[in-house]
Amino acid sequence: MSGVLYGIGLGPGDPELMTLKAARLIGAATVLAYPALPGVDSFARSIAAGIIPTRAREITLSVPMSVERGPAQAAYDAGAAEIAAVLDSGEDVVFLCEGDPLxxxxxxxxxxxxxxxxxxxxxxxxxxxxxxxARLALPVAARNEVLSVIPAPMESAALAEHIGRADAVAIMKVGRHLGRVRGVIDGLGLLDQASYIERATLAAEKRMPLAKAPDPAPYFSLILLTKGADPWL
Amino acid sequence: MSGVLYGIGLGPGDPELMTLKAARLIGAATVLAYPALPGVDSFARSIAAGIIPTRAREITLSVPMSVERGPAQAAYDAGAAEIAAVLDSGEDVVFLCEGDPLxxxxxxxxxxxxxxxxxxxxxxxxxxxxxxxARLALPVAARNEVLSVIPAPMESAALAEHIGRADAVAIMKVGRHLGRVRGVIDGLGLLDQASYIERATLAAEKRMPLAKAPDPAPYFSLILLTKGADPWL
Structure with missing residues (x-):
């Protein structure tokens, strides 16, 4: 009988924010797999490091980050083949994912x-x-508000349109787009309602009003903005 | 010195999906608080039930669900006063929340x-x-897609507009709105791309294509829809 592939969300970074189920499955794993940027330690592995069994075998998927999709797809092809071989042998594979897997x-x-x-x-x-x-103590979405989650690489006109239509906004993958995204938000008159956080829940976490955020920002950074459209108090 | 108020997210329902931190804080609590509908057992408490210390004191906030906001606000006023009295005495209060607190x-x-x-x-x-x-094994949002989270009570024209503009959509609080929301999605030609799930991760969980979902749905039900706008494969 084939093994089971577990795709495990580890949460944002603080190891205590993984679920009991994640911790149980990782603690019992015989084969673990995780993605890593080439030549860099895996962030996913670092979250789980304290509970990885010493005798577990580990499969690293070295996934290049590039605008072209070919190289990453090739890395997933190779990783999937390696994982499939383990599953075919009847062993389970526990795949570690930052945040939420999907x-x-x-x-x-x-x-x-x-x-x-x-x-x-x-x-x-x-x-x-x-x-x-949670770290900003900022209600994301209340009552009947629409929350839009928007990736920062989107071009500015579309970004402005999506931000304009939502009641609350989370902007992901800010990184080198910070200056431009801040300009869009300022142009909409919403700068004072926007907060910035990087490396949430890690020791290196920083949070501040978006107006004061560093440009460029690190990859693991986020903007949260709420218009207070639904007067919930 | 005053006590600390902890607002603890318990996750969707499966007790194993609470975080290690949530479990640690609940297990050490001397005073717990949680919301409940009048006359009904608290769903939040039921998720944590297995690890609530037997000697912990418990504060129930009986919060009526109604379109009018006055009665609920009065319940929060009373609950906040009761919690404040405990915090003033120097004791911490662990407040249990379904899902994510914010x-x-x-x-x-x-x-x-x-x-x-x-x-x-x-x-x-x-x-x-x-x-x-996770339960539907359905990627919510990929790469540079916009995910909009939309409460079902919204009126139909606005709902259609928000669904039309997003790449991926999660519709919350479906309940008695299911038939109408399904009609809106069908009218946009998106019914075949929409999935339905109720009581995700609980023993009573049900999931199916939206086309086959029960009308009305229970309160803890959700529609997920993705247009496949960003061809990630």
Whole structure:
């Protein structure tokens, strides 16, 4: 009988924000897998490091980050093949994912490649949006508000349109787009309602009004903005 | 010295999907508080039931669900006063929240009433959106897609406009609005791309294509829809 592929959300970074289920499955794993940028330690692995069994085998998927999609897809092909071989042998594979596996997560690439041949179980995790809101003590969305989650790389006119229409906004993947995104938000007259947080829940966390945020920002950074459209108090 | 108010996200319902931090704080609590509908057992308490210390004191906030906001606000006023008295005595209060405290969560009402006088720490939780996606094995949002989270009570024209503009959509609080919302989605030609899930991660969970979903749906139900706008494979 084939093994089961577990796609495990580890949450935003603080190891205590992984779920009990994630911790149980990782603690019992014999084979673990995780993505990493080439030549860089895996962020996902670092979140789970304290509970990875010493005798577990580890598979690293070295996934290049580039605008072209070919190289990353090739890395997922190779990783899926390696994982499939383990599953075929009857052993389970525990795949570690930052945040939540299916919320802008790369686990979808493995899911698409392996779901037809193997049982896949997904363990959801705390997203960076929830973690950022908690650290900022900022209600993300209230009552009947529309929350839009928007990736920062989007071009400015579309960004302005999406921000204009939502009641509350989370902007992901800010990084080098910070200056431009801040300009768009300022142009909409919403700068005073926007907060910035980087590396939420990690020791290196920083949070401040968006007006004071560093440009460029690191990759793990987030803007939260709420218009107070629904007067909930 | 005053006690600390902890706002704890418990996740979607499966007790194993609470975080290690949530479990640690609940297990050490001397005073717990949670919301409940009048005359009904608290769903939040039921998620944590297995780890609530037997000698902990418990404060129930009986919060009526109604379109009028006065009665609920009065309940939060009374609950906040009761919690404040405990915090003033120097004891911490662990407040239990379904899902994530600040993602359409009622914890914001206590936060607004108590944050100026006491230290508040928020522990984020797994949202029903992440849990629903995991159980449906459905990538919520990929790459540079916009995800809009939309409450079902919104009137139909606005609903159609928001769904039309997003790449991926999560519709919350479906309940008695299911038939109408399904009609809107069908009218946009998107019915085949929409999935339905109720009571995600609980024993009573049900999931199916939206086309086959029950009308009316229970309150804890969710529609997930993705247009496949960003071809991620």
């Amino acid at each position: 919320f802008y997560g790369s686990f979808m690439y493995l899911l698409a490649r392996l779901r037809d041949r193997f049982t896949v179980e997904i363990v959801p995790g705390v997203t960076s949006v929830s973690a950022g809101a | 993602f359409y969560g009622s914890f914001m009402y206590l936060l607004a009433r108590l944050r100026d006088r006491f230290t508040v720490e928020i522990v984020p939780g797994v949202t029903s959106v992440s849990a629903g996606a």
